[in-house]
Amino acid sequence: MAYEERRLDTPLPNTGANVTTNDTTPIATRILQATGFDTFGPAFATALCGANGRTEVTSYDQALAMVKSKGTELWRAAVDRVQGRRAQPAGSTYPRSDDRMLYWARVQMTKALRQWKPSFALTDVQKEELQWQLERHSRGQLDINLPEGNAPGGAKYRRMIMSGFDTFTLGVPGTPNTGLRNGNPSGATALEMDGREFTLSDGSILHVESYILPVSYDPFNLGMQEDTIGPYFRPGPKRVDASITISQGSANVFNIEAFNGRFHGPSAGNDGKIYCPAGNERLPSTVLPIGTISGTAGVDPITLPNSGCDVYPPVRWLGYQSANPWMKDFPPQFSNGTLPVPAMVTGSSRSGVIRPPGATSQGTEGFDVTWHTNYTYFPDCTQPATVSVPSNGVMNSMPDLATVAPPPATSCARQGGGGDYLSNESAYRNTVLRDVFALDIPAGHIHVPVMTNFFGGTTATGGGTRNDNAITDARFEAYRTAIVQQTKNLLVIIGNSLTFR
Template identity: 35%
Template sequence: MATALTFTASPAPAAAAESSASVEDRTVRLTAFPVVEIQRLAQDVPQEILRRSGFDAVAPAFEGALRDARTPAAAARTVERHGTALWKRAVDRAQGRGPDGGDLNRNDDRPLYWARLGMILELRQWQPEFTLSEEARTRLLGKLERSSRGQDALTFADKKNTKKSAKKLKRIVVTGFDPFTLDTDVRISNPSGATALALDGTVIRTAEGPALVKAAVFPVRWQDFADGTVEQTLRRPLAQADLFATVSQGRVGRIDVERFNGAWRGGFPDNEGAEFTGPVPVRDPATQPQWTTTSLPYGAITAAATGPFPVYDNTSVTEIPAGGTTAVVRPNGPTPGSEARLGGGGNYLSNEIAYRATLLRDRLGLDIPGGHIHTPVLRFGAGNTSPWTGTVTDPVFEQNRADIIAQVRTIIQVAIEAS
């Protein structure tokens, strides 16, 4: 039986704390690293978030474990074990299990994000005793990404093998995202990622019986989506699920159930600073529709009292009409033969995960409710809005995130009962 991992850093015999030389070395490595997303780790805010959550010991522990991996097989086991442990630790912390590890609020999704980047840095720079090709290192990085995001564990027991007493258990898939727009404010949290952590493995009691939620988070990177990470992760669980909801952060002060999703990328920079504009790249583009549609029960969701934020059935899109050349806003959805330019959720990765998940639903021939929920923007309290002088958290920020998590949970409950 595998031994549970702990992340208490092991100090060198001559010192109880990390030396200033090693801190300086790590800073140099970060600032010189040729990946923008990892370079941000050198800033004070990410280091404070890691320290105040106890997740600052994750990357050093992983680096030590890599040093002990003497073969490719041992390296693969180490990566999977530590990646899975990071996801479990983040879920446990969000759901009130295990030690706090610091004074940062438990519903915070940011420790997971920054700790994962620290692990990625160690794995990218690791020089093992055996020969490790770049292709093999890339496979290990993929394993680390999937395991630390909950993607490898996003599965349910086969319905055919389910015991009779548990046949009424509903299966719900929820996805969230990493923080993004970090160059605007590196303190940013993503309530969709926090929601995924809060709900993963939980059971929601509904009028239709209990519903088990399995959740995962996705990167805010165009290339990962082009490489098929959504389809690879969701293909099996959607085939097992009774309902799915992709979740992301949307507008200020409101929740939107996005009715239509468009097959267009708008080019906004991702977490690596990359920009892509053009059709959403999918397998078999010859059969690719310009639009997909939610099958969530939006009428029931918008009519229910689910929490403090107003909930809207958002039907607005932007299209180039059939035979036209100029983009037009359509408040009531796309017209026949039009080309997508903005889905209800825009043309960034929120729209794209909604498009890909609902297209996968349709291509698999699944008759289940599913679609996208846009949460309110998570905001800091008054007097703490400056990215340069503000603190990493405050009571308004924490309560706002807790309210969003609770309301999304209730929306899912309503969707199950209405379906």
């Protein structure tokens, strides 16, 4: 069983002052039953293996077509649930806005596919391709459908693509822990925004398409993100007007990232893999071969020539080989966001957003918004010493631009404003691709506040009695609702910036 799939059998701990359920059912099962998504894994397994002695899939081509169809079906069901078009299970009062059922249902399906023993031979490449296509289709990556021309009635379309992430920091498989109940508001926002349209200030129509990214390095190394958005960066009637990456960041604040770094650090992905080990500042210029990541039927294998800390966009999109030999500035060490920051930090995005219990920000509504201008760099790309530049600290307005210095041109990236995990990497890959196609569009990263806040503690932190066995409570739901609403407001602000172009 794969590392992530082992969490399917892990329950929450039965701790806290208000444990009344004592439920040892795995949390994945509880979430899937509460949302009605407990049918997708079993139905997928039946479609693969057949029922009542009948074989459903008899060839690789049939398997590939079925995997694509079932993956898309899961994505559309998750979007429909969040947007109110899918019926609730009988008697369920579970909130529609949750993102977690998509993650756990997908993991059930990858497990079934991995354990499948068909009656015909499959090569290793074909097995990997089936998993790859299930991942991509169930994340909405091949469901993007930006409109052409003008809207009915003649209004101009403005086309936006946005990404969210899976839930993460889920703990060690098999060990009960409260991290298992984490949600990701960026994923919830992606499900809420997919296909949505908004009338902008000039009468044009903002059309939004969304997709979900995994919290694991291998799919990024294989070019999953570029393959998703790249087709819409090319010239044509569906070319994107704005490309936004979104992830979960720190407490009680929206960070609009200024500088994205070409580096990822020592944090493990959801699959337990680490490519940049802690305890050794693996310099980006140090050549330490670590082997090859398998490709799929449509993707070349990727050989990482160094410690695996640097980010290497795929040659098919970058236009040149950046990995071997390593080149300092191709692609660049830092890539800037080009979002309409002054409009985004004014505070207007907070209007009408009910602040969750225990949240702290200025004013009385929503969360603070800041232009996040911090980063860390190697002054000498051959030496382990680093320099950290703090953010400006100004909330809900622009700082003095004279106080914001970009990274030195002679340096190498150690962290972007969004740190050194996959959120920064998604931001970097997005803005680098923008520049590959020489696009003058809003492209950048929004770190939304952390949403996993349950009752427990003092009145100042939300009050209530702690129950570590609860899969949701009113505080948890209030955070998701507020974060998704304010993120939506920020995306519309970005859309309105397009009316001046």
